[in-house]
Amino acid sequence: MSTVTNTIFSPELAARFDHLVTIYPVKRSALVPMLLYAQDEIGYVSDAAVSEIAVRIGINDLEVRNVLSYYSMLRTKPAGKYNVQVCTNISCMLRGGYGILDHCKKTLGIGHKETTADGTFSLEEVECIGACCWAPAMQVNYDFHDGLTPEKVDVVLQQYRDGQGKDVK
Amino acid sequence: MADVTLIVDGKQITAPAGTLLIEACKSAGIEIPAFCYYPGLSLQAACRMCVVRIEKQPKLATACTTTIAEGMVVQTETPEIAQARKATLQLLLGNHPLDCPVCDAGGECELQDMTFKYGAAESFYAEPKNHREEQKWSPVVYFDRPRCILCYRCVRMCGEGMDVFALGIQNRGSSAVIAPNVPAQLSPDDLAHVDCEQCGMCIDACPVGALTSGTYRYKTRPWEMNHVATVCTHCGDGCKTTLGVRSTSDGSEIVRGDNRDKSGINNDFLCNKGRYAFDFANHEDRITQPLVRQANGELKPVSWEIALDHVGKKLRELRDTRGGKSIGVIGGNRLTNEEAYLLQKFARTVLHTNNIDHHRTADYVAFAQSLAGHGERTASLHDTLKAPAVLIVGGDPTVQSPATAWNLRTNVRLNRAKLYIANAAEIKLRRQAKAFLQLAPFGYNALAAYLAGDEAAALSATSDTAALSSFRDAVKAEENLLILIGSELRGAELKKLIDFGLTIPGAKFALLSDYVNSRGAADMGLLPDMLPGYTPVGATSPMATEYAGPNALGLDMLEMFDSADRGNLSALYVVGANPVARYSIDPATLKNTFVVVQEMFLTETAALADVVLPAANLYEKAGSVTNSYGDLQQVSKAGDRAGVRTDFEMIVRVADKIGANMQSLVPFGKGLRADMGQTRGVQSGEADRHAVWLTANNMEPRLSPFDSFAILDEIQRLVPGYNILRLQLLSGNDQHLSPAATPLVQISNRRDLVVPANDTLFTSGTLGRYSTMLCDLQQNEILRASNLTQIQTAAD
Ligand code: SF4
Ligand code: SF4
Ligand code: SF4
Ligand code: FES
Ligand code: FES
Numbered sequence: 001m002s003t004v005t006n007t008i009f010s011p012e013l014a015a016r017f018d019h020l021v022t023i024y025p026v027k028r029s030a031l032v033p034m035l036l037y038a039q040d041e042i043g044y045v046s047d048a049a050v051s052e053i054a055v056r057i058g059i060n061d062l063e064v065r066n067v068l069s070y071y072s073m074l075r076t077k078p079a080g081k082y083n084v085q086v087c088t089n090i091s092c093m094l095r096g097g098y099g100i101l102d103h104c105k106k107t108l109g110i111g112h113k114e115t116t117a118d119g120t121f122s123l124e125e126v127e128c129i130g131a132c133c134w135a136p137a138m139q140v141n142y143d144f145h146d147g148l149t150p151e152k153v154d155v156v157l158q159q160y161r162d163g164q165g166k167d168v169k
Numbered sequence: 170m171a172d173v174t175l176i177v178d179g180k181q182i183t184a185p186a187g188t189l190l191i192e193a194c195k196s197a198g199i200e201i202p203a204f205c206y207y208p209g210l211s212l213q214a215a216c217r218m219c220v221v222r223i224e225k226q227p228k229l230a231t232a233c234t235t236t237i238a239e240g241m242v243v244q245t246e247t248p249e250i251a252q253a254r255k256a257t258l259q260l261l262l263g264n265h266p267l268d269c270p271v272c273d274a275g276g277e278c279e280l281q282d283m284t285f286k287y288g289a290a291e292s293f294y295a296e297p298k299n300h301r302e303e304q305k306w307s308p309v310v311y312f313d314r315p316r317c318i319l320c321y322r323c324v325r326m327c328g329e330g331m332d333v334f335a336l337g338i339q340n341r342g343s344s345a346v347i348a349p350n351v352p353a354q355l356s357p358d359d360l361a362h363v364d365c366e367q368c369g370m371c372i373d374a375c376p377v378g379a380l381t382s383g384t385y386r387y388k389t390r391p392w393e394m395n396h397v398a399t400v401c402t403h404c405g406d407g408c409k410t411t412l413g414v415r416s417t418s419d420g421s422e423i424v425r426g427d428n429r430d431k432s433g434i435n436n437d438f439l440c441n442k443g444r445y446a447f448d449f450a451n452h453e454d455r456i457t458q459p460l461v462r463q464a465n466g467e468l469k470p471v472s473w474e475i476a477l478d479h480v481g482k483k484l485r486e487l488r489d490t491r492g493g494k495s496i497g498v499i500g501g502n503r504l505t506n507e508e509a510y511l512l513q514k515f516a517r518t519v520l521h522t523n524n525i526d527h528h529r530t531a532d533y534v535a536f537a538q539s540l541a542g543h544g545e546r547t548a549s550l551h552d553t554l555k556a557p558a559v560l561i562v563g564g565d566p567t568v569q570s571p572a573t574a575w576n577l578r579t580n581v582r583l584n585r586a587k588l589y590i591a592n593a594a595e596i597k598l599r600r601q602a603k604a605f606l607q608l609a610p611f612g613y614n615a616l617a618a619y620l621a622g623d624e625a626a627a628l629s630a631t632s633d634t635a636a637l638s639s640f641r642d643a644v645k646a647e648e649n650l651l652i653l654i655g656s657e658l659r660g661a662e663l664k665k666l667i668d669f670g671l672t673i674p675g676a677k678f679a680l681l682s683d684y685v686n687s688r689g690a691a692d693m694g695l696l697p698d699m700l701p702g703y704t705p706v707g708a709t710s711p712m713a714t715e716y717a718g719p720n721a722l723g724l725d726m727l728e729m730f731d732s733a734d735r736g737n738l739s740a741l742y743v744v745g746a747n748p749v750a751r752y753s754i755d756p757a758t759l760k761n762t763f764v765v766v767q768e769m770f771l772t773e774t775a776a777l778a779d780v781v782l783p784a785a786n787l788y789e790k791a792g793s794v795t796n797s798y799g800d801l802q803q804v805s806k807a808g809d810r811a812g813v814r815t816d817f818e819m820i821v822r823v824a825d826k827i828g829a830n831m832q833s834l835v836p837f838g839k840g841l842r843a844d845m846g847q848t849r850g851v852q853s854g855e856a857d858r859h860a861v862w863l864t865a866n867n868m869e870p871r872l873s874p875f876d877s878f879a880i881l882d883e884i885q886r887l888v889p890g891y892n893i894l895r896l897q898l899l900s901g902n903d904q905h906l907s908p909a910a911t912p913l914v915q916i917s918n919r920r921d922l923v924v925p926a927n928d929t930l931f932t933s934g935t936l937g938r939y940s941t942m943l944c945d946l947q948q949n950e951i952l953r954a955s956n957l958t959q960i961q962t963a964a965d
Contacts, residue, residue: 047354047355060350062336062337062349063334065339065348065352066338066348069339069340069341069348
């Protein structure tokens with residue numbers, strides 16, 4: 001059991017990690033879920049998180065970074081409070097996904113992988129998020145918004161601005 | 170394993186079951202191109218260059234991952250395959266820069282060769298290339314991202330081969346990139362670096378010019394060098410290395426060290442010292458003129474004639490007035506066997522003294538005597554790669570004998586060899602060990618006693634006596650055990666350990682020492698009490714009858730300096746050694762001694778000398794050396810420097826000036842009517858081959874007193890255990906020799922005087938101080954270490 005003293009994570013998450021490394025035949029299999037949960041808690045995968053996860057799994061930092069950098073949904077820099085992920089993959093593209101992306105860029109005043117000055121929003125162009133039937137779609141943190149039009153996007157964004165969205169990343 | 174027969178390109182070939190198709194083809198002389206495949210490392214199948222057509226399989230298959238099967242029918246070169254390979258190349262070239270004209274790998278690049286062969290000239294890729302600046306990861310490792318073809322060889326080499334894991338792969342797709350283990354954001358200079366052993370194995374494995382070496386990059390082109398195969402001058406493993414040399418205005422300069430043909434005792438391996446630490450030859454402090462101390466106390470450059478006259482006259486005078494007993498001789502650990510042999514012969518027969526010693530880094534006398542009569546029980550370096558079980562007592566091979574450590578790791582990885590380690594420190598190889606026994610500090614003697622049956626010694630050996638007893642039982646249950654012994658064990662304790670080992674069927678032994686010819690120095694009798702081949706001084710032996718040397722034992726290293734202190738040492742002749750620094754000798758000790766030093770630099774010892782003779786280093790001479798294991802190899806002359814002389818030549822000339830009988834010192838001049846190849850028409854290379862033939866037939870000419878082969882003849886004739894196979898030696902192969910000592914001397918009465926060199930991966934005795942690259946690497950380590958503490962404090 002690889003418990004870590006002075007953990008940087010919350011007691012709940014630390015306990016979850018303690019358990020996670022015990023349930024796979026090889027500890028390494030816990031790596032991706034751990035990275036994801038760490039990001040959910042901290043907002044991104046920090047260097048400290050990398051080191052602690054490496055210790056927990058018994059690999060070196062470099063090996064964690066190798067995996068971390070492979071997945072575009074894992075971040076190593078903080079995102080905005082609300083991370084807007086606009087799909088431009090094939091179904092969405094055919095149904096105006098790029099228009100939605102451009103609209104977001106214009107209204108938020110930021111580009112791909114950028115964050116607004118007040119830290120409220122960040123924007124990402126992403127591949128298929130599995131909402132093709134209701135394309136064009138976007139995901140804000142873990143919430144889906146589909147059948148989008150620029151007008152609908154404005155409404156959605158305003159909801160978040162007004163603090164009515166969930167702050168779970 | 171049983172053999173499997175298959176048909177490749179219409180030809181029937183046979184190979185053991187389990188062989189990879191690519192290897193089976195290689196053995197049959199059919200080359201299959203491969204970028205990611207590297208023998209001995211895990212399979213990656215990342216490049217698709219090795220695709221072949223296997224009958225009854227729907228798609229092209231990768232030969233690097235296919236194991237052969239009975240009746241398999243394979244095509245390795247068809248238009249279809251050529252097209253597939255060409256497409257692979259086109260993809261690789263899509264983002265490859267066109268900098269072959271300046272790339273280090275140009276001319277020996279696997280990508281270039283394949284593009285030449287398959288002609289993927291036109292590019293379908295119109296987007297701009299994804300350029301990134303070259304990065305300096307360490308003083309010796311540079312990375313040029315755009316040249317990388319993502320074959321993962323470096324990643325596997327560093328992880329599996331070196332057990333360092335300093336390289337990884339990050340991002341994916343076309344942005345995938347090889348990344349070192351210190352990322353830019355954690356580095357004080359905001360640049361990425363490797364924190365590693367700096368071996369350069371990643372560079373060696375890289376099929377293209379993406380990883381380049383700090384010593385060689387942008388210096389020259391491969392075809393502008395000559396390549397000389399010789400032996401690394403650093404540790405006791407004695408790796409074969411190929412030095413790339415090119416002419417300069419005052420000689421020839423070594424620009425590269427690598428492992429070009431991988432034909433040597435070290436197979437694939439070279440550590441950073443073998444690869445980079447040849448630059449001492451060009452150090453600005455190098456002495457290139459003889460220096461003689463003047464009446465005013467200054468060392469002044471003089472001609473060779475004046476210097477040698479002076480040395481000869483003084484030594485003769487001191488010998489004749491104060492006796493040979495008043496003269497001391499100290500030899501080095503990086504001399505060739507021929508030089509070491511000649512030096513002791515010169516001391517004994519010309520100076521009439523047995524006061525001769527060298528810096529001993531392992532107790533080879535006790536080793537040879539303990540194994541007297543068990544010649545077949547000495548191990549070769551090759552055994553570290555094959556032995557089914559290995560016991561390592563003491564030492565730290567990763568640092569002190571990197572090639573040994575490489576072989577052991579490979580053996581564990583590929584053959585599941587069992588490693589048993591007993592050490593007072595947590596040495597890195599324990600990570601591969603089946604059992605690691607933590608000894609108490611200085612617990613080695615107690616361990617030897619315990620293994621020899623003294624149960625009471627257990628508590629002084631280790632605090633964990635239960636582990637100790639199971640460790641002993643496990644070791645005793647092994648067969649064909651290879652026992653590697655560090656310099657911690659000496660004299661009677663070394664004998665105890667060997668006696669214990671001799672009870673294990675098929676066990677073999679090696680005693681690890683610190684420099685390229687430490688073993689040779691002992692074998693060749695640079696010892697006050699032993700003639701070459703561990704023949705005790707004063708005993709009757711064929712050698713003793715030829716030597717008119719004194720019968721009394723000589724003074725050892727420390728006794729010589731004691732004698733100097735008392736004013737009794739009239740002269741000291743030092744060849745390639747720095748005892749003043751090594752044994753912290755007070756300079757005043759030597760004030761009444763006439764000191765002659767053959768050296769490359771004004772070392773602490775040379776600075777006290779009355780005469781300094783500028784010496785060539787091991788890379789600038791020819792001869793033979795014997796590694797820790799007793800494997801003999803040939804040393805060839807690669808570099809050259811105007812003004813310096815080999816130690817061999819200097820000893821001969823000094824002897825001549827003393828008035829010695831040259832024919833009896835160096836038996837030359839037997840073959841004046843030699844055929845030098847004229848009868849066969851000498852062309853390039855022909856003379857060399859002819860020399861091999863002459864040698865093999867014992868007809869080589871010995872025309873000159875500077876011909877070290879004349880001494881090799883004598884070594885072969887007189888030194889027990891040195892039954893050399895000439896053809897083997899001259900064709901650049903290694904051969905294992907076993908000492909054949911007579912167990913006459915009471916081991917316990919003898920001072921072993923072993924002082925381990927304690928070199929790290931980045932030091933190499935006095936010589937290492939003059940290697941700019943080693944100094945840079947030490948600096949780099951210090952920076953790394955201090956950064957690490959910074960990072961840690963920041964995190965706390
Ligand atoms: S120099 Fe050696 S230890 Fe360093 S990264 Fe390359 S292979 Fe690894
Ligand atoms: S740096 Fe060289 S060895 Fe490493 S992946 Fe790239 S091409 Fe292969
Ligand atoms: S392991 Fe020893 S002999 Fe081999 S390259 Fe390194 S220092 Fe030289
Ligand atoms: S393509 Fe956009 S959700 Fe699938
Ligand atoms: S060599 Fe077989 S896929 Fe690379």
